[in-house]
Amino acid sequence: MLALTFSNLCAAQTQGEESEDSRWFTVDALNTGLGDPPEEVNRVTPREAIRSFLELTDQEEYAAAAHILNLSKFSEAEQREQGRELARQLAEILQRGEWLSISDLPGREDAVIEDPSGQNPLVGETRRNIEVSSMKANGETYDIRLGRYRVGEEEPVWLIMPISVSYIPVLYEQYGPSMLESYIPERFQASFGILRIWEWIAIPLFLVFIGVAGWGFTA
Template identity: 35%
Template sequence: MSRVMLTHRTPLRLLLVLLLLPFQVAAQEDVFALDKLNTGLTAPGPAVERNTPQAAMEAFIDLTNDGDFAAAAHLLDLNDIPVPTQSHVGPLLARQLAIIIDRKIVVDWQDLLERPDAMVTSGDGAMVGQPQKSVLIGYLERDDRITAVRLDRVQVGEDDPVWIFSRGTVDNIPALYNLYGPSRLEEMLPAPLRRPAFWGMQWWEVLGLPLIALVTGLVALLT
């Protein structure tokens, strides 16, 4: 009897699978599917918000401003980094990316939607009504070409999708840091002098302005 019931139910199950298949494919197209993510790191804490682009960006800025680069590393796609070194390299890359963003990128918060699917719901652009799985944060010049800094929506298996800095962005961090990071002289300054002041300047730059003005004035008087 049970075998007969199974036989009758099988076509219904196949029909249900066929009906749901387009929705499953569409859901997969809204994310970058991964087999694993940052397996060399410990589990992320509650401060690592990654469910929307805006939450991910806010979490990254807050964590790096607080000096918690180990937690901020969870907002990077470190899959190209060997697993045994992710816990060491990840925080270093998070710190470098934070400096790059602080110095060279003006974050357009209006483009970082507080939606898991990053769908634009207003306006008349081509992306209106379309879920996004990659959001542009900014462009930087590097070796006569443009390098994009992006957040990607990734998913491992049946886990909830998360927004993190793309693997391509992470791969470019060392080169971008060499171009836009602090000079060797800046690295030698005490940490308080390297903290942000205002107008995009650090305190050592603010304190150095009167000295520069004084030297410029003396040169003008002597010439």
């Protein structure tokens, strides 16, 4: 009887640990080299984390946006400098890469799969990591994923996972600015709608050039 009771207690404890493990990654610390995150950084849900990241980078607040990256692979001294640059590069990648719809990301803290049709076999399950975007570079596929992390008894937060952070330089080579863009004045590099200012100018000029060239060949 004692053996059976002990076995049941161990099983219950194991199930409890597995349940917690399915909700978040438990870590000792997060981005200690960055200091406390500003109030405008929202990392409660996957949707709010990416929305916050895009809004901050659009305002060129890269130091604040770095708080949405898990920089655990860097030392505390490197996190501030590397975080700013990686946040800037990731913003460029997300803008130029695969179309990203923020509304498609989970709006719940636990990222539970919701499917009113009941067709998804995983409906109702909590998730501790989700895919934000999947892009190709040099013939390989790289996923940008969010993970849910908890430090001690603090509220868990959603951050770009370390493995995805390590992909940023590779993806930036593919989706970052071209050599031509490096000669364009910074004031024309700002975004206006879905395009940058210089693209709104260049595209009509290019179409006019093509039209004139075509007319010249047929004349």
